[in-house]
Amino acid sequence: MKFNLYIGAASSAILLTIMVILTEISAGFKGVLTSVFTHHWIAKVVVVFLALFIFGYLFRDKKNFILHTDEKAAWHFTLAALAIIFLFFVFDFLA
Amino acid sequence: MRDLALYAHILLGLAVIVLSVWILFELNKKSSKMVRPLAAVTALASWLLLIPAGYFYILFYPATKTLIKAGAWPWAHAIFMETKEHWGIFLPVIVTVAAWLVYTNRAEASRKWWKLAIIVAILIAVMGRIVVMGATA
Numbered sequence: 001m002k003f004n005l006y007i008g009a010a011s012s013a014i015l016l017t018i019m020v021i022l023t024e025i026s027a028g029f030k031g032v033l034t035s036v037f038t039h040h041w042i043a044k045v046v047v048v049f050l051a052l053f054i055f056g057y058l059f060r061d062k063k064n065f066i067l068h069t070d071e072k073a074a075w076h077f078t079l080a081a082l083a084i085i086f087l088f089f090v091f092d093f094l095a
Numbered sequence: 096m097r098d099l100a101l102y103a104h105i106l107l108g109l110a111v112i113v114l115s116v117w118i119l120f121e122l123n124k125k126s127s128k129m130v131r132p133l134a135a136v137t138a139l140a141s142w143l144l145l146i147p148a149g150y151f152y153i154l155f156y157p158a159t160k161t162l163i164k165a166g167a168w169p170w171a172h173a174i175f176m177e178t179k180e181h182w183g184i185f186l187p188v189i190v191t192v193a194a195w196l197v198y199t200n201r202a203e204a205s206r207k208w209w210k211l212a213i214i215v216a217i218l219i220a221v222m223g224r225i226v227v228m229g230a231t232a
Contacts (some may be wrong), residue, residue, distance in 0.1 A: 005195040086178045093173040
């Protein structure tokens with residue numbers, strides 16, 4: 001089975017970042033994740049895991065993703081996700 | 096059970112770092128039969144790491160969190176634990192991409208992903224230490 005895990009990783013990075021921010025600013029969203037998966041952290045693990053392989057499979061023949069080559073998209077979205085998650089919690093604490 | 100999970104958490108985290116370093120050394124050789132099996136084991140270890148991590152985070156961390164938030168270092172939870180718990184979810188993705196590159200004959204392209212995995216894993220360990228210190232501060 002062929003995958004493009006560059007696009008899978010970029011998709012996972014985007015979804016994780018969105019979920020991190022939404023669970024902090026929306027109790028309703030956090031509640032939905034908790035009600036479906038028993039804990040919001042487990043929900044994030046499941047979504048990230050599934051996104052990596054499902055998007056990696058669906059976009060297996062694509063060479064571009066959101067105005068980037070697949071390789072650059074994976075690298076840039078990964079670094080951006082790590083930075084945004086850290087900075088979001090810094091600003092959230094200071095706010 | 097708690098001690099077993101603690102040791103598994105530490106050992107699997109350490110394994111991801113050590114194996115990633117080992118893979119980088121193997122990639123420097125002209126030919127190595129070790130890279131593929133090492134990459135597969137490292138990817139597996141990175142996903143398995145989530146089991147003891149989740150066990151601790153969900154069952155035991157809430158009490159520690161209360162202690163940290165009431166202590167002198169509330170930022171240890173608000174910034175470092177929150178970042179750690181989410182970077183930890185993404186570490187297996189980074190390692191899996193690196194392993195996938197090895198298996199698709201792009202070992203050279205995997206180098207920067209192994210390096211990133213090492214850096215992220217070390218930073219997660221440092222953040223874990225800060226959180227532990229925050230509980231007694």
